[in-house]
Amino acid sequence: MKKLSVKLGMLFFFIIFGLITFMFFFLHNGITQSRVEEELNSLQSRGNSHRDILEKHFDLDTIDHVVLMESEAETDVVITNQDGQVLNSSAPAGVFAKYLQASPASFPRDGQIIEGDWDEEPYISTVSPIEKDGKLVGLVYMFQDTASVHSLMDRLNKHFIISGWISIIFTIIIIIFLSKGITKPLLNMKEATSQISKGNYSVSLPNTHEDELGDLAKSIETLARDLHYLTKQRNEFLASISHELRTPLTYIKGYADILRKQSLPKEDMENYLAIIVDEANRLTQLVKELFELAKLDQNQFAIAKEPVDLHPFFEKIEQRFLPILQESNIEFTVSCPSNLCVMADPLRLEQILFNLLDNAKKYSPNGGTIILKAWRQKNNIHILVEDHGKGIPEQDLPFIFNRFYRVDKARTRSLGGSGLGLAIVKELVHAHGADITVSSKVNAGTSFEIIF
Structure with missing residues (x-):
């Protein structure tokens, strides 16, 4: 039973x-x-x-x-x-x-x-x-x-008894086929979920009719695909964390051992100490970003929205970012009309724009241009961060907001970064109830557009 x-x-x-x-x-x-x-x-x-x-x-x-x-x-x-x-x-x-x-x-x-x-x-x-x-x-x-x-009456009863038995037999046959027809897809789904629980996500359920069972089968297949993706992402995430933590720790340990075991000229000592400080700062930044992502995932951070006048807000960002860009001979163009307000958390909005501008700086050549622009279109506020750098290949665009995803898998450490910046940007933008899109062309530049 x-x-x-x-x-x-x-x-x-x-x-x-x-x-x-x-x-x-x-x-x-x-x-x-x-x-x-x-x-x-x-x-x-x-x-x-x-x-x-x-x-x-x-x-x-x-x-x-x-x-x-x-x-x-x-x-x-x-x-x-x-x-x-x-x-x-x-x-x-x-x-x-x-x-x-x-x-x-x-x-x-x-x-x-x-x-x-x-x-x-x-x-x-x-x-x-x-x-x-x-x-x-x-x-x-x-x-x-x-x-x-x-x-x-006896003849009538006899006919009724025969009819009754025939009805019961046909009823039993119909019920057998009906119950099997209903339960067979459910048993297939049970087996599929059992396979999913064992880590086999390549489940495929037979096509069913466009009914509730069909919807349930499609939901299970979608769940299997999502779990497969999440498992893959988790493994890649853990591997990336291990790599990102191991690299600065290796530098710190290696140069610390050199400093401890050898008598070095003062100039070399200062170079090695500078490398140790840089890697320690890199490690601190990585842990900070991981902690930031953990809070975003668990909704343990607060978005304190308030009206932000973008014109003076952009002027403040220009003052802070312009000296850094001038060192690389990069032109910084800021455009924002007066009295353009958006409901946002000013600290989080600043973090979003700093991450995007920092990315734009990394991939812009000397003498390049970075644009920060805002405008109103119908009931939406648009903010654009655009560069004319090396661009992103089309096949990489869908994945650039993934954690630890790198377009250039073998990029030099001079470019820095942990692959978490854009993931944090995406989470913060969505936490504001806004959207972010990206368009890019290789060797022509990249544009990030935030729509409030």
């Missing part, structure tokens, strides 16, 4: 069996009552026909003729006078004594049924009054043996 198909099958069976039983009982009852009423009406009509003849000729010859007719039929007749005395009968009158009424005056003109219990009594019977000139002169009692009715 643990299998779903068995449970569904039993549930369907009991429901359908109950409905069939109720319908069969109702139908059997209706047919039985209808057949008995037909027999009683036929018996009543036969009695009324004899009554009509006897009203025209109420004499012994006519009575004998009526009795003779019934003696050859399956029914019996008893004819009495107005006092209830038997004038003639097609069978011994004593058999019908208990059905002969003592109060004949109470019968209606069309007659009535005096015994209709076919199940318990040996006879069903009716009575029809004989009248002449408005006065009751006799009664015609009609009788029919209930054995014939029982025989009819």
Whole structure:
């Protein structure tokens, strides 16, 4: 009973069996009552026909003729006078004594049924009054043996039993196919989820109809793909962290060992110490960025939005960034109309723009140009950071916001960076409820556009 198909099958069976039983009982009852009423009406009509003849000729010859007719039929007749005395009968009158009424005056003109219990009594019977000139002169009692009715009911019951068994067999067959049809996709999905739990994400479920089961199958396949992607990302993330941590630690340890074990000229010592400080700073920045991402993932940071006037905000960024760019002979162009406000966290917005501008600086050649621009378009505020540097290959564009993703897998350490900057930018932009897009062309430059 643990299998779903068995449970569904039993549930369907009991429901359908109950409905069939109720319908069969109702139908059997209706047919039985209808057949008995037909027999009683036929018996009543036969009695009324004899009554009509006897009203025209109420004499012994006519009575004998009526009795003779019934003696050859399956029914019996008893004819009495107005006092209830038997004038003639097609069978011994004593058999019908208990059905002969003592109060004949109470019968209606069309007659009535005096015994209709076919199940318990040996006879069903009716009575029809004989009248002449408005006065009751006799009664015609009609009788029919209930054995014939029982025989009819037995045949009816037999047909119902056969029909019932056929219905049950077909019901069981239909339920088996129905329950298997419902549970087979579920069993496939169960097996698929079991494979996913074991780390096998290459699951494929058979095509189903466009229904809830089909939607569930598609959801499981989507979940498998997402888990595969996340697992791959996690492994790459851990490998990247290991690499990023190991590299500065190797530099720090190596140069520290040189300084500790060898007597070096002061100039070399200062160079090695500078390298150790640079790598320690790089390591500190990496840990800071990882901590930042952890807080972003767990929503443990606050975005304190407030109206930010972008014109003075951009002027502040220009003042801080311009000296750094001038060292590389890079032109910095800032464009923003007055009174252009955006709802944002100023510290987080500054972090976003600093990361994008730092990236633009890294990949811009000497004498290049970086543009920071803002404008309103309909109900949106657009912020653009554009450079004219080496650009990003088209096949890398969908992945540049992934953590530790590098376009140049073998880039020199002079470019710095950990591959986390754009991942942080994307998370911060989405935390503001904004969107970020990127367009780039190799050797022509890259544009990042933020839309609030």
